[in-house]
Amino acid sequence: MLYNIHELQTAYLNGASAVASIWAEALSNPRNPFGYIGLGPVAASALEVFAHATAPRGKPSFGIEQVSVDGVAHPVTESIVYTRPFGSLIRFRHSGLPDRAPKLLIVAPMSGHYATLLRGTVERMLERAEVYITDWADARIVPLSEGRFDLDDYIDYVVDFLEFIGPGTHMMAVCQPSVPALAATAIMGEDKNPCRPASLTMMGGPIDTRASPTTVNTLATERPLAWFRNNVIATVPMQYAGAGRKVYPGFMQLASFMSMNLGNHLMSHYEMFKHLVIGDGESANATKNFYDEYRSVCDMTAEFYLQTVEHVFQKHSLPKGELLHRGRKVDLGKITDTAILAVEGERDDISGLGQTKAAIDLSVNLPEAKKKYHMAPKVGHYGIFNGSRWRNQIAPIVEDWMHANAQRTLKAVA
Template identity: 70%
Template sequence: MLYNAYELQRTMLSGAAAWASVGAELLTNPSMPFSHFGFGPVMASALDVFAHATMTRGKPEFDIQSVTVDGKTYPVTEAIVMHRPYGNLLRFDHPGLPKNAPKLLVVAPMSGHFATLLRGTVARMVETCEVYITDWADAKMVPQSAGRFDLDDYIDYLIAFLEHIGPGTHMLAVCQPSVPAFAATAIMGKQENPCRPATLTVMGGPIDTREAPTSVNDVAMNQPLAWFEQNVVTTVPLTYPGGGRKVYPGFLQLAGFMAMNLGNHMMSHYGMFKHLVEGDDESAAATKAFYDEYRAVCDMTAEYYLQTVEHVFQKHSLPNGEFVHRGERIDLGAIRDTAILAVEGERDDISGLGQTKAALHLAANLPEDRKKYLLAEGVGHYGIFNGSKWRGRIAPVVEAWIRQHQKKPLKAVA
């Protein structure tokens, strides 16, 4: 019923958004007399903000057309190099990359947003690396015949992607996937898999949520697992390919994040309204671009979501040494040669300080010269992987870490 009610509301608001958009265009049309008076631009701006806030959004495109390196501009090529039911492996490169350029797998979150949320991450790293990214599917669009998808499957996908890219690959996990990426690294280390990552960079990830708990952690801890199953898990309507599948819908995830900072979001839209009234289209466009991405959401399977809540936020299975993959306990001590860089934002309100850094001491058998910690001062969660601070202060550290450990492909541990 919850999903069906949302679909009904979405349909109604889509119609209202369309009419609001038409009204805004009419009120700003130079041939219309009221477009030259104060009332017209104010009403047009209000309708434009309403239309933008209520419009339906599909999956965005990466749309990374080119990259400029050392004053030269090169076209960027995007390609699907591996297809799986619950996510494709995309590759980005350009003709200016040297033949021995590092290969980097960017692990995007499966947390209600599409992988395009990391567009800025890819655009910056493709300057010096051959970049691959996990392009996770919207669970409601995956046919029921594809079966289930849980944490075990997520880890298996990462291992398969690394094996496809080949030995010597570097891996960068942003936010939530830090846990399965860390686990996959340990599994491959224990198996002496030659395709285990040369480096693992974890950024703003909930490795150990007992460190500086945030409001996100509090929500997960204050309710039993059954509460999440009963209140936020719902069934996909039969109008979608995945009809009948149990999911944690993206619209609920978005509502939760919007509610956390409702005042800031309201002020952002008020600011956009003022920019439109003043004719500052460039500033208004920047706000619109952010929310176009932020409001583009997708569903995740119920089994994956509930296992993440249980093992990452409630039982702390990974730091407690109790995380299991395919029936076998994951030994973090098996990480012996994959260099680890942990990045945290000083103002991160999603993953508190120390949660990501925990990866460094949990990898007890990794030499200290293969561990590094970066605290990005004045940076929030989103700024860790997007924006000017990411491009100018954080990405260079990641690139230097990759170069430092860009050696021959890893061999089996003796």
């Protein structure tokens, strides 16, 4: 019933959004004299904010048409190079890349948003690397006949993607996938898999959430797992290809994140309203573009979501050495030659300080020369992988780390 009620509400709001958009356009039409006097501009701006907030949203596109390297613009080629039921691999290249440009796999979060949330991450790393990114599928469009997708499957997909790209690939995990990416690295290290990553960069990842717990961590631990199973899991309705699949709906994930910073979100929309009233379309569009991406959400399978809550946030299975993959213990001590870079933001309110850094301490058999930690001052969670500080301060550190560890790792796997 939960999903069906949401669909009914969405259908109503979509209609209301269309009506509000029509009236906003009519009031702001240059030929309408009432748009210049009295409450005309105010009403038009209010209607436009409402129309944008309630408009239907689908899967965004990356839309990276070109990148500029050393002042020279290069056209970008985007292509899907590998497809599996629950996720595809997208490759980005440009003509200015050298023949031996490093290959980077960015593991996007499966946490309610699409991989396009990392558009800025891809765009910046694409300047000097051939970039691949995991494009996880919306669980509501994956037929039940394709089976389940849990934490074990996630780790298998990461390994499979690395094997597809080939030896010497670097890997970057942003937020939630830090745990399965680190586990996959350990498994591949134990197996002496020649495609194990040359380096692994983890950014704002919940490796050990016992360090500096945040509101997100507290929400996941203050209730038993059964509460999450009974209260946030829904069944996909019949109109979708994944009808009957149990999922954690994207709209619930979005509502959860919005509620944690409701005041900030309300203020952002109020500021957008004020920009529209005075005709500052550029500032208003910046806010619109952010929320176009932020409100574009997808569902994740119930089994993956519940296992993540259980093993990452409640049991802390990986840092305690108790995480199993297909019945086999994940031993971080088997990471011996994959260079690890942990990046944290000083103001991160989702993954607290020390949670990602824990990966460095847990990799007990990795030489110190292959370990690096960077704490970005005055940076919040999203600033780690998007924005000016990411582009100008953090990305160069990642690039230098990849370069410093490329040749040595290639020799080690040869």
